[in-house]
Amino acid sequence: MTRRIRIAHLSCGSEYSGIQKEIQNAVEAVNAEIVYPEVDTDAIKDAVREWGLEVASPDLQLMIARAKSIVEGGFPVDAVFITTCFRCAEGAITRSELRRYIHERANLPVISYSFTERTTAETLLTRMEALVTTALRRTLLAREKQTGLTAGIDSGSTTTKAVIMRDNEIIGVGWVDTTEVLKSAELAYTTALTMAGVDKSEIQALGTTGYGRLLVGETMKAELVQEELTVNSKGAVYLAEKQKGPATVIDIGGMDNKAISVIDGIPGSFTMGGICAGASGRFLDMTARRLGVDISELGPLASQGDHTRLTMNSYCIVFGTQSLVNALSLGATKEDVASAACYSVAEQVFDQQLQELEIVEPVIMVGGTSLISGLVEAMQDLLGATVIVPRYSQYIGAVGSALLASGFVE
Amino acid sequence: MVKILVYPSNSLILSDLVTRFGHEPLTLMRVIRQKIKEVGIDSPPINVTPEDPKKGLKYAAVDVPSGVRGRMALLDPLIEEAEAAIIVHEADYSFGCMGCARTNELVKYIIRNKDIPRLELTYPTCDDEAREFVRKIRDFCESLTRKAEVLA
Numbered sequence: 232m233t234r235r236i237r238i239a240h241l242s243c244g245s246e247y248s249g250i251q252k253e254i255q256n257a258v259e260a261v262n263a264e265i266v267y268p269e270v271d272t273d274a275i276k277d278a279v280r281e282w283g284l285e286v287a288s289p290d291l292q293l294m295i296a297r298a299k300s301i302v303e304g305g306f307p308v309d310a311v312f313i314t315t316c317f318r319c320a321e322g323a324i325t326r327s328e329l330r331r332y333i334h335e336r337a338n339l340p341v342i343s344y345s346f347t348e349r350t351t352a353e354t355l356l357t358r359m360e361a362l363v364t365t366a367l368r369r370t371l372l373a374r375e376k377q378t379g380l381t382a383g384i385d386s387g388s389t390t391t392k393a394v395i396m397r398d399n400e401i402i403g404v405g406w407v408d409t410t411e412v413l414k415s416a417e418l419a420y421t422t423a424l425t426m427a428g429v430d431k432s433e434i435q436a437l438g439t440t441g442y443g444r445l446l447v448g449e450t451m452k453a454e455l456v457q458e459e460l461t462v463n464s465k466g467a468v469y470l471a472e473k474q475k476g477p478a479t480v481i482d483i484g485g486m487d488n489k490a491i492s493v494i495d496g497i498p499g500s501f502t503m504g505g506i507c508a509g510a511s512g513r514f515l516d517m518t519a520r521r522l523g524v525d526i527s528e529l530g531p532l533a534s535q536g537d538h539t540r541l542t543m544n545s546y547c548i549v550f551g552t553q554s555l556v557n558a559l560s561l562g563a564t565k566e567d568v569a570s571a572a573c574y575s576v577a578e579q580v581f582d583q584q585l586q587e588l589e590i591v592e593p594v595i596m597v598g599g600t601s602l603i604s605g606l607v608e609a610m611q612d613l614l615g616a617t618v619i620v621p622r623y624s625q626y627i628g629a630v631g632s633a634l635l636a637s638g639f640v641e
Numbered sequence: 642m643v644k645i646l647v648y649p650s651n652s653l654i655l656s657d658l659v660t661r662f663g664h665e666p667l668t669l670m671r672v673i674r675q676k677i678k679e680v681g682i683d684s685p686p687i688n689v690t691p692e693d694p695k696k697g698l699k700y701a702a703v704d705v706p707s708g709v710r711g712r713m714a715l716l717d718p719l720i721e722e723a724e725a726a727i728i729v730h731e732a733d734y735s736f737g738c739m740g741c742a743r744t745n746e747l748v749k750y751i752i753r754n755k756d757i758p759r760l761e762l763t764y765p766t767c768d769d770e771a772r773e774f775v776r777k778i779r780d781f782c783e784s785l786t787r788k789a790e791v792l793a
Contacts, residue, residue, distance in 0.1 A: 243740065244712075244740050245708070247693075247715070248711045249684055249689045249690040249692065250691065251684070252685060255685070272733075288740060288742040288743070289734060289738045289740050293734075317707070318704055318705070347694075347707045348693075348694040348707040
């Protein structure tokens with residue numbers, strides 16, 4: 232039986248937002264337990280003074296004292312979950328600095344999240360799953376080569392991808408729009424199997440990831456059902472041949488975005504978000520349709536344009552579309568609009584998510600949007616770093632799943 | 642007997658002092674006791690549900706953190722009932738603590754704008770200050786008793 236991992240919860244009072252039960256449910260769903268490092272009330276002030284961040288809220292001060300207790304080995308845990316209220320400045324500063332502090336000093340997996348009263352267990356589940364996997368499955372995640380004949384299915388919010396791999400080579404791929412989760416998975420899988428020229432019965436292990444991973448994994452009796460943060464990290468460094476050392480993985484998805492700091496193929500810290508569809512691949516899809524071009528043409532079109540000629544803030548998909556329509560009505564060229572749309576999405580990911588991570592090269596962009604060259608160029612421009620887009624980057628989740636699933640072959 | 646809101650509102654010492662000097666302390670423990678006894682709600686540890694931060698909209702807009710609004714929802718019945726208030730600044734953790742500096746600011750502001758007798762004190766740091774601290778609370782409570790007797 233797998234041991235229950237201990238997740239230390241550092242929070243400024245999620246119980247006052249009415250979401251403590253949601254956190255508890257998400258933690259129980261991944262067979263973990265929440266623990267609270269005990270600290271003496273007399274020690275709190277000293278801990279805050281020593282740590283050096285002068286925060287006014289006593290609960291934030293308690294978080295700091297608890298974090299110090301973990302780092303100094305006074306309270307053994309396997310992972311740390313840091314939460315503060317959304318829209319609280321001192322909470323955000325404390326959260327971000329504590330994450331960095333624990334990650335650097337205690338070498339523990341840490342995730343942070345800013346909650347509202349609308350936070351649900353479902354929202355937290357992927358993050359908890361990644362936290363538990365990183366803490367528990369280090370051996371599986373250390374796998375650098377795919378062996379045997381395995382398959383991976385990435386049931387994403389917009390598209391479903393499948394990959395067949397044999398002895399460290401991709402021999403079949405399938406890509407379909409996601410409609411009905413199971414039918415789409417079946418179709419993508421069949422397409423990949425046909426291309427590979429193998430029968431389903433020959434597959435030695437199957438891995439699933441993405442939003443539909445649980446349903447697809449259960450129905451198809453997958454050996455590995457894994458959230459996309461871990462799988463994408465592994466798939467990205469594998470495809471980019473950067474398995475050793477640090478890397479940064481950026482995946483701008485159809486529904487949310489992931490930015491992951493990876494060390495030796497294992498996610499260290501990550502942010503997962505997307506305040507609005509305006510900061511996702513969905514906005515670029517809409518832009519392409521409005522410009523009357525196929526999504527595959529949007530990137531090259533953007534490369535010919537100049538985003539500085541117009542302002543587009545796609546913070547909200549509605550306002551983003553409004554500025555897109557306004558720009559066109561004022562005579563802006565398709566190229567400039569495409570460029571501005573790509574830049575706007577890249578800028579939001581940069582502002583909202585990448586600021587929370589330490590960006591270390593190589594930077595690897597993956598997922599379907601990594602094929603939009605204008606978006607990759609915008610990201611390079613903002614980061615001031617070269618962005619690698621490996622071959623098969625759009626199949627990242629499926630490749631990572633097939634690779635990790637091969638751990639179940641022997 | 643006057644209903645006195647104590648702040649920090651989970652301070653057992655303040656609550657005890659107010660009771661000893663003949664008045665009714667309005668404390669958070671009372672609200673939470675009611676909450677956890679409420680049948681049909683299962684939202685541990687204190688049975689605050691996502692509905693509470695929405696009730697807190699009475700005091701703060703939606704762009705104020707949910708933790709502040711959730712705390713305000715708990716304090717609402719106490720603020721509503723309060724006929725007087727005792728606020729202690731810079732209290733020690735063990736004396737009582739609402740956890741959130743923004744909530745502290747908002748509650749104190751609301752109390753100051755309520756037309757009720759109010760005593761504001763700084764948390765004592767030595768024996769002499771502690772004696773003075775208790776004396777001021779006693780004097781304040783006695784002044785409330787006299788006022789109540791006059792009105793009666």
